[in-house]
Amino acid sequence: MPLEDIRRLLMEKSGWFANIEQERDPKFGPIAGAPIGTKWASRQDLQRSGVHTANFAGISGSASEGAYSIVVSGGYVDDVDNGDTLVYTGTGMGCPCYMRGGGKQVKDQSFNHKDNRALQRSCETGRPVRVIRGSNLPSIYAPESGKVCLDSMCISYISNFLTRYRYDGLYKVDRAYEEKGRHGFKVCRYHLSRLPNQPALPVRSHLPSTSRRGI
Numbered sequence: 001m002p003l004e005d006i007r008r009l010l011m012e013k014s015g016w017f018a019n020i021e022q023e024r025d026p027k028f029g030p031i032a033g034a035p036i037g038t039k040w041a042s043r044q045d046l047q048r049s050g051v052h053t054a055n056f057a058g059i060s061g062s063a064s065e066g067a068y069s070i071v072v073s074g075g076y077v078d079d080v081d082n083g084d085t086l087v088y089t090g091t092g093m094g095c096p097c098y099m100r101g102g103g104k105q106v107k108d109q110s111f112n113h114k115d116n117r118a119l120q121r122s123c124e125t126g127r128p129v130r131v132i133r134g135s136n137l138p139s140i141y142a143p144e145s146g147k148v149c150l151d152s153m154c155i156s157y158i159s160n161f162l163t164r165y166r167y168d169g170l171y172k173v174d175r176a177y178e179e180k181g182r183h184g185f186k187v188c189r190y191h192l193s194r195l196p197n198q199p200a201l202p203v204r205s206h207l208p209s210t211s212r213r214g215i
Helices: 003-012 043-049 114-125
Strands: 059-062 066-072 085-089 129-134 147-150 153-156 165-180 186-194
Touching: 043 165, 059 114, 066 085, 066 114, 114 165, 114 186, 129 186
Parallel strands: 066 129
Antiparallel strands: 059 066, 085 186, 129 165, 147 153, 165 186
16 A cells, blocks of 8 residues: 555544654744755654654644645645645545545545644634645656656665655645535645745656556
8 A cells, every 4th residue: 555545544543643743842934954945755754854743644733723734745636736836635535545646535525624624724824834745746846756767667766865755845825615526525625825935846857657647
């Protein structure tokens, strides 16, 4: 099972864990020692940095204060990545997805979910959110995964050199609303825009291999 799918399953079963976030004061905005463009080879490394302190969830934050950070990793078919703007889907799929590229929605999402409410709260307060992209994201703005692909053959570098996550700066949540998703169930949608005067985003020469195969 792909790692992102395992994280999504565990995220849906949050009651299994008393507290999966690090014992640190939550912070909005930039994190010392992690400038824009910082890369990590695993979610554990990302968590230890303080940039995104949730082990499994794509949204880290507080329902009352707002979201501190989100990870955009291509787990939902309704996501849209245009670089400086994002359409991000909330959490609450209803079933684990065992196929690469995301699973099928089987129930409605809701702003009653604490993580969805956190990102909705960010829209209300205007506080910026840190955005981290994962290498599985089907976007030219996704970080390189550490693979060299020639036609259908991919060669992986040594795992220590894999880049799976990259911090891409601060975004503002411009809109938060509910609508019917591609699978026919209600999803929480968020429109985010990147704050100005930040370093330009790197652009890949091609989409990740999962996107090129249409998966």
